[in-house]
Amino acid sequence: MAVITNVREQGIALPPDLVPTPEDIIARAEAIAPSLIGRQAETEERTFYAEDTHEEFARAGLYRILVPRRYGGYELGVDTFMRVVMTLTRACPSTGWMYCLGAAHALAVATLFDERAQAEIFDGDFICPATIMPGGTAERTADGDWVINGMWSYCSGSPYATHFLGHVLVSPAEGEPPVPMLFIAPRSQWRRLDDWGGQLGLKGSGSHSIVIENARIPDYFTIDTHLSQVTVTEGTPGLALHGNPQYGGGPLSFMILESAVLAVGMALGALDAYEDLMRSRTTSFPPITGRAENPDFQYWYGQAAGMIATAETAITGALQQWIDTCARGSAAFTGEQELRLAGIGREVVKLSWNAVQQYLFPTAGSSSVRNGERVERVWRDMSTLHTHAGVSIYLSSMASREYAMARFGIVDPHF
Incomplete structure (x- = not known):
């Protein structure tokens, strides 16, 4: 199986300094959308949307909608984000899918991880595919961190991603059955496989597999649960940190x-x-x-x-x-x-x-x-x-x- 890296590294031109209004950000997406319709065939052939489309999204600030303001994001509402998703998907389903499942997880990260982790994770633009199926292995280091290995499939948004959010099974104690552990890995800790595009549809959604080999992940980049099983009724780190109800x-x-x-x-x-x-x-x-x-x-x-x-x-x-x-x-x-x-x-x-x-x-x-x-x-x-x-x-x-x-x-x- 061939292995390729990201199409380009971080260092994209920043969007405007001022935080746009929801109307502004939706208008930017609506201005981009018509150009996506005629590029659907090439997007499918490439298996992800083009680099110039990615750069246009970045200039428009579309990767910052859900990122907290303290970390260079816009911290706009989930309704604004979803309207942008609907607009892009209406023009090109593959592009909308790849954008959504890459940018949406800023909300989960800003909600669930503590201040130390968020300060290291967020840096303006944030693209983070996630998978729900646990895989791979995780071993404790002497100082309490984790060494993670494995492959995770269906990582939509991986071509331009800055991070990856995955699950691995670990045993709480010797002899006990394994349970899911959520972890986040920076882009430097994984590589993307060239294994997408043969499916019936969503051929251009950038849903490639990700491979991690001996990545050292700090313990504060992990949470002892499955993303779908999180309970927020007692409050969340993000709500306490940002004071914004959407992070709760x-x-x-x-x-x-x-x-x-x-x-x-x-x-x-x-x-x-x-x-x-x-x-x-x-x-x-x-x-x-x-x-x-x-x-x-x-x-x-x-x-x-x-x-x-x-x-x-x-x-x-x-x-x-x-x-x-x-x-x-x-x-x-x-x-x-x-x-x-x-x-x-x-x-x-x-x-x-x-x-x-x-x-x-x-x-x-x-x-x-x-x-x-x-x-x-x-x-x-x-x-x-x-x-x-x-x-x-x-x-x-x-x-x-x-x-x-x-x-x-x-x-x-x-x-």
Whole structure:
């Protein structure tokens, strides 16, 4: 398996000195997005978005949205970040996915790690892929740090990453069963494999594997838990450090809402492409008219548009609920509340997918779903989204059961 390094090292031109408003940062993303549409094929062939696109994101400050201000970030709201994600994904699903799953983990790091770690980790731009599957090995050093080895797959955002957030299994004590440990590794401690691009969709999402060989990770760069199992009801280091309620919110629900936002962005892109077909193509059977004048196409477009609009409204509301829960204090962010938000995310994904696979893809026409056509690409990308464990396994079954158990105070017998 070939091994390659980052396309370029850090040292990117800094964004403007003044912190932009949410409206400013969204406008910057909207200005960039049209250029991504025509570059989707090359992004898939490269397996990640281009270096000049990365530099444009950096100049626009898109990698600083969730980074705390004390460390050179903008510390804007999660709603602003998600609107940027939706905008980029609508133009190019692979680019939106890679950007989101690289930049989003600034929130988790700023929430969960202590001041000493954050001061070393953050330096303005922050791109940090993460994986949920534990792997590799970790051995204690004499002074209490860790030596980590292993390979972790599906590290979306790795080509331009500054860090990597992963899990490794360690035994709390000799003879005890291993449990997950979360760790963060700086870019200097790992290398990226050239092993992405052969999947059905999201071929340009930069979801390569990462290899770590004898990396020495300080103990304060680790947390004894799995990211999805974090409890924030007693407060978080980030909330105490930054005083911003969004650094006291639940990481699990935020990760689920990321998937929902990505699904809505993809569906909006498919609807854009279908609208172009409505304006430019005719019907196949008499009476031959423009598709926009045909009652059947009007129905299919209207059905899909209504479903996608509902999904967009639902995810906007869920994000506001996440923000409002943070504002009420850490004690409000119970496991039940996290799972309730996850349930909304599940329905958003379903609505977005059904709009595409029930109405847009089958009626676009065979010439419009050839390899590389925009509707075809979105269908492939959304199909691949459904292979993500967070969607296909956790949301489809586990989250529903866990919410019911939390609601009725039932202890999971497996723990």
